[in-house]
Amino acid sequence: xxxxxxxxxxxxxxxxxxxxxxxKLTSVFKGEVLLVKDDIEVNAKSILGLLSLxxxxxxxxxxxxxGIDEEKFFEQLEEFFxxxx
Amino acid sequence: xxxxxxxxxxxxxxxxxxxxxxxxxxxxxxxxxxENNFARKLxxxxxxxxxxxxYHALDNAKKKVVEMKENLNENLDMETLQIFDxxxxxxxxxxxxxxxxxxxxxxxxxxxxxxxxxxxxWKIKLSKIRNLYISERANDIYEAAHLIIDGLAELGSGEEFxxxxxxxxxxxxxxxxxxxxxxKEKVLGFVISRSxxxxxxxxxxxxxxxxxxxxxxxxxxxxxxxxxxxxxGLRGYCIFSPSNKIRKIYEEEYKLFQHRLKLLDKxxxxxxxxxxxxxxxxxxxxxxxxxxxxxxxxxxxxxGLFRTEFLVDTSAAFPTEKKQFNYYRKxxxxxxxxxxxxxxxxxxxDKMINEIELRKEDNPFLGWRxxxxxxxxxxxxxxxxxxxxxxxxxxxxxxxxPMITNIDEIKRIKEILKDLExxxxxxxxxxxxxxxxxxxxxxxxxLLADKMAKYVDFFSVGTNDLIQYTLAVDRGNEKVSYLYSxxxxxxxxxxKLLADNVENKDVEVSVCGEMASNPIEFIVLLILxxxxxxxxxxxxxxxxxxxxxMELKNIADHLPLILELESSLDVREYIVNSFKDELxxxxxxxx
Numbered sequence: 001x002x003x004x005x006x007x008x009x010x011x012x013x014x015x016x017x018x019x020x021x022x023x024k025l026t027s028v029f030k031g032e033v034l035l036v037k038d039d040i041e042v043n044a045k046s047i048l049g050l051l052s053l054x055x056x057x058x059x060x061x062x063x064x065x066x067g068i069d070e071e072k073f074f075e076q077l078e079e080f081f082x083x084x085x
Numbered sequence: 086x087x088x089x090x091x092x093x094x095x096x097x098x099x100x101x102x103x104x105x106x107x108x109x110x111x112x113x114x115x116x117x118x119x120e121n122n123f124a125r126k127l128x129x130x131x132x133x134x135x136x137x138x139x140y141h142a143l144d145n146a147k148k149k150v151v152e153m154k155e156n157l158n159e160n161l162d163m164e165t166l167q168i169f170d171x172x173x174x175x176x177x178x179x180x181x182x183x184x185x186x187x188x189x190x191x192x193x194x195x196x197x198x199x200x201x202x203x204x205x206x207w208k209i210k211l212s213k214i215r216n217l218y219i220s221e222r223a224n225d226i227y228e229a230a231h232l233i234i235d236g237l238a239e240l241g242s243g244e245e246f247x248x249x250x251x252x253x254x255x256x257x258x259x260x261x262x263x264x265x266x267x268x269k270e271k272v273l274g275f276v277i278s279r280s281x282x283x284x285x286x287x288x289x290x291x292x293x294x295x296x297x298x299x300x301x302x303x304x305x306x307x308x309x310x311x312x313x314x315x316x317x318g319l320r321g322y323c324i325f326s327p328s329n330k331i332r333k334i335y336e337e338e339y340k341l342f343q344h345r346l347k348l349l350d351k352x353x354x355x356x357x358x359x360x361x362x363x364x365x366x367x368x369x370x371x372x373x374x375x376x377x378x379x380x381x382x383x384x385x386x387x388x389g390l391f392r393t394e395f396l397v398d399t400s401a402a403f404p405t406e407k408k409q410f411n412y413y414r415k416x417x418x419x420x421x422x423x424x425x426x427x428x429x430x431x432x433x434x435d436k437m438i439n440e441i442e443l444r445k446e447d448n449p450f451l452g453w454r455x456x457x458x459x460x461x462x463x464x465x466x467x468x469x470x471x472x473x474x475x476x477x478x479x480x481x482x483x484x485x486x487p488m489i490t491n492i493d494e495i496k497r498i499k500e501i502l503k504d505l506e507x508x509x510x511x512x513x514x515x516x517x518x519x520x521x522x523x524x525x526x527x528x529x530x531x532l533l534a535d536k537m538a539k540y541v542d543f544f545s546v547g548t549n550d551l552i553q554y555t556l557a558v559d560r561g562n563e564k565v566s567y568l569y570s571x572x573x574x575x576x577x578x579x580x581k582l583l584a585d586n587v588e589n590k591d592v593e594v595s596v597c598g599e600m601a602s603n604p605i606e607f608i609v610l611l612i613l614x615x616x617x618x619x620x621x622x623x624x625x626x627x628x629x630x631x632x633x634x635m636e637l638k639n640i641a642d643h644l645p646l647i648l649e650l651e652s653s654l655d656v657r658e659y660i661v662n663s664f665k666d667e668l669x670x671x672x673x674x675x676x
Contacts, residue, residue, distance in 0.1 A: 011405075015218030016225065020171045027177070046180035047171070048207050048226070054214035085405050 003064045004074055006081040014055035016047075018083075023047045025080060031067010088320070088334065095324050095331050098301045102321035103280070103287035106296030107339040108273040109332065112312045113252035114305055115259075125195040135189050139196040142236030147176050149232060168225070175229035181207065197234055204230035224258075253314050257305040259286040269293055274316040276323050278304045291375060298323050352626035352671070353383055355633040363637040366617035367625055368424075370597060374412070377419045379622035387424035389619020390485070390545065390597040391416055393469070397432055403465055409472035417476050426483040426545065426619075427473045428524070429466065431455045450559065455488035460497060471505050480517040485545055489523040489530050495540045522593075526550035531579050534586035541592060545619075546583065548598025548606075555579050571600040572609065572653040572660075581648060584614045595619060604631055604668060605660045611635070612643045627671050634670040 010018050026033045026044045033044040037059060042049030044063065055061065063077055127135055154169035175181060181203065188199035204226050211223040253274040254267065264286065275297035280286050290297035296318030304323065308314065315324040315335050319342070324331060357365045368389030369380045380388060396404040396412060404412075417425050432454065446452040459466035473484055486498055502521065509516050522543035525531060528551070534544065552571055553560060560569040570576070587594055595617035600606040602620035607628060610618070620628065643663065650656050661668065 012218045013216050015216060016171050016222040017167050020167065020174045023174045023178075024170075043179055046178045047174040048178050048211075049180050051219050051222075052207075052210050052214070054216050054219055056216060085407065 001064055001066045002070045002074075003062055004077075005060055005062050006077060008055055008057060008059045008061060009082050009084050011057050011084050013057045013059065014050055014053075016051065019047050019050045022050060022080060025076060029065070029067055029073050030069075031065060033067075034064040036062040036064065088317075088338070091331055091334055092322065092324070095327060097325075098304070098307075098323045100276075100298040100301040100304075100321050100323055102297075102318050103277075103299045104275070104290035104295060104297035104318050105342075106274070106294065106318045107316070107335060107342050108253060108296050108318075109313070109315045109327075109335060109339070110251060110253045110273040112255045112276070112308045112310055112314050114308055114310045115254055115256040125198065127189070127193045127195060129193070132190060132193060135196055136186055138237065139185065139189065139199075139233070142196070142233050143176060143182070145236040146229075146232040147173065149236070150176065171222075171225060172229050172232065175226060176232070181229075197237055200230050200233055200237075253316055255304050255308045255310075255314075264289050269295070274298075274318065276301050276304045276308065276314065276316060278302065349623065349626045352630040355626070355629040357629045357632045359632055359635045359637040361636045361638050363616075365611075365632050365637075366595065367629060367632075368426075368595070368617070368619035369622045369625065370619050371416075371622065374415050374419075376622060377416065380423070381420050383622050383625040385423075385622065385625060387426070387481075388416065389426050389595060389617070391425055391427050393428060393430055394432060397430055403468075406468045406472045406475075409469060410476050413473050413476035414478065417482060418478055422479040422481045424481050424483060426485050426522070428485040428487055429456065429459060429469050431487045432458060450553070456486050456494060456498070457488060457490075460494065463501070466498075467501060467505065470502060471508070474502075474505055474509060474516070474519065475514065477517045477519050480519065482517070483520040483522060483543065485522050485524060487524040487547070488526065488550075489537075490527050491529065492533060492537060492540070495523060495537060499540060524550075524597075525583060525594075526598075527554050528579060531583045531586065534583055535590065538587055538590040538592040543593040543595065544583075544587065546580075546594065546596045546598060546615075548596060548600035551579070551598070552576055552600075570653040571603065571606040572656040574648075574650055574652065574656065577609065577613070577648060577656065580610070580613050581644070593617065602628060604628070604671060605657060607631065608635075608660050608664055608667075609647065609656065611637065612640055612647060614641065630671050631667060634667045635664070 008014055012018075014022065023045060034041050035044040035050065035053070036042075037053050037055060040053060041064075042053060044050065061081075063074070065073060067073075150169050150172045154166060184203045184206075185196070185199050188194060188203060189196060192199070194202075208223045208226050211226065212220045214220050249271075251271045251273050253276060254272055255276045257278045258280050259275070259277060272295055274295055275286060275290055277286055277297065277299040278301060280299045287297060287299065289295075296316050298316055298318055298321050301323050308325065313326055315322075315327045315331065317324070317335070317338070324335075327335070357367045359365070366386055367384075368387045369376075369383065369385035370390040370392070371377070371380065371388055372392045373395050393409075393412075396409060413427060416427075453461070456466075459469070470484065473482060476482070484502075486495075489495060499521070506516055520542040522541050522545055523530070523537065524547045525534065525544045526547035526549075530537065531551070538544075548571055549560075552558075552569060552573070555576055556568055556573060558565050558568045560566045583594070594615065596610055596615050597619040599620075600610060601618040602624035604627065607618070608631075618628070643659075647656055647659055650659060
């Protein structure tokens with residue numbers, strides 16, 4: 001299990017469209033992806049789980065990975081969270 | 086007695102008119118499987134079959150989303166297509182699917198019920214989130230849930246719907262799937278409990294000329310199938326068990342509406358050319374892209390006013406450049422690249438942006454609105470202008486700035502445009518030619534028009550605001566609205582001043598306010614020398630007919646005479662008497 005913090009840069013937070021994109025990304029990861037915000041942990045392959053956290057722009061989130069090619073996937077996540085729209 | 090008076094003795098619900106027209110017919114209440122499916126307890130042995138049935142329906146629903154997306158691909162913008170991606174994501178959501186299956190297993194209930202309960206829980210959870218971007222999408226869960234439930238219905242059990250006779254469809258809301266499954270030939274109208282002017286149902290109804298009323302509270306519960314209904318898509322009424330009297334009245338209303346449609350089509354054959362061969366420019370004002378087909382239908386020579394406030398009204402936040410680009414591109418590339426005048430956001434005043442906390446002003450119409458607001462939030466103006474410039478694929482764009490008070494504002498906007506042009510070129514994009522113009526709606530702009538003409542390609546006269554600011558009358562205020570008239574001698578004088586100020590200047594002048602589509606006021610504008618007009622599409626045929634019945638060569642001879650008149654009534658009387666024959670050519674048309 002490897003974890004890392006990210007800041008959500010999307011100007012409207014992780015709403016339906018970016019969450020859809022995010023799930024597309026996480027669902028190709030071979031292994032478990034968890035997202036933690038304010039001590040609440042959700043399955044990051046679940047769009048409903050993500051939406052239910054109501055993640056706003058600028059929020060800090062922790063990602064926990066356990067699977068194959070974790071480092072490479074963190075880089076992809078880095079790119080995703082940096083996008084502003 | 087007008088219709089509203091007659092309706093006092095009827096059972097009426099006032100809703101939102103989302104598609105014009107009149108119809109009378111029997112209701113067909115579209116029972117969503119949701120209401121149809123009570124919990125059914127399963128025996129232990131049934132559980133694994135029920136789970137299989139659920140997965141089977143889920144697969145079908147996923148396929149259906151992909152299919153719908155592919156079918157609609159060419160006609161929809163990216164944003165709408167992303168809705169389908171979101172639906173796909175919901176249908177593969179491990180939490181959502183897991184909970185549904187758990188419910189079937191643990192509570193021993195049928196799949197439909199389990200889906201309904203799960204969807205409902207999530208919907209409640211999401212609608213409580215403070216981010217509007219998320220809470221407003223809570224209904225998407227329902228759409229996804231219904232796709233599976235529809236899938237279950239197709240596997241057997243549940244109601245198939247096929248319409249035998251023409252009916253008025255009554256539903257809580259209509260999904261894309263519902264609309265695709267309906268035999269539109271048999272639909273007389275839609276009564277919908279919730280769905281706005283821009284919902285799928287409203288767009289489809291308008292494009293197919295089916296009358297529709299929405300926001301009829303609890304319609305699907307209050308109305309029973311085969312109840313007799315009258316649907317008034319002009320005024321937004323839904324009348325239950327109508328009396329014979331009101332039915333007769335609405336039979337006449339229906340005839341009138343059909344007559345109007347036919348008349349419009351007939352008038353539309355006229356060319357905007359006077360009897361003595363003077364060509365008048367007729368363009369359309371539009372607010373939403375769904376009106377684009379009307380621009381073509383009424384042969385408008387372009388879109389003289391494309392209002393963009395729709396983009397602000399429908400989202401909680403300021404629309405991104407990309408969203409605006411997609412929207413403008415759609416309009417600019419429609420109708421064989423006819424000229425399109427994009428007006429920057431006219432917000433503030435009475436229209437507000439949710440995202441930006443605007444202080445409530447004592448005098449909003451004299452306050453922080455339109456370009457004043459956007460120059461103070463320059464990044465928003467830049468986003469909008471850049472989106473428009475990028476969308477200008479074939480050089481048919483005109484940019485129009487509302488509420489210009491002085492020349493400094495014009496200079497500042499031109500600097501910004503120059504910056505943006507450079508940015509575009511730096512980004513490797515091709516910069517197409519475009520025109521730049523301002524609204525003439527504040528008297529100061531009329532007074533300075535001779536100087537402003539140097540900086541712009543065109544002036545667009547917004548008569549509504551120009552009248553309001555000339556007379557200091559808010560026409561929305563019923564105590565003073567009697568003072569508001571486009572025929573006021575002072576209004577004529579100020580328009581004459583504008584005409585004088587632009588004489589021999591290299592600047593085009595057009596009129597986009599309501600005066601352009603009111604026949605009497607339209608004639609006054611012709612007398613004042615105006616030759617290019619933009620108006621709501623459906624008024625175009627009448628104005629074209631009027632033009633074709635007029636002689637224009639010597640029309641300016643009336644000018645000194647009307648400028649001598651002392652009241653708006655005198656002006657009206659003068660026009661009515663001097664243009665009797667011309668006005669009688671359109672008298673059959675009800676205004």
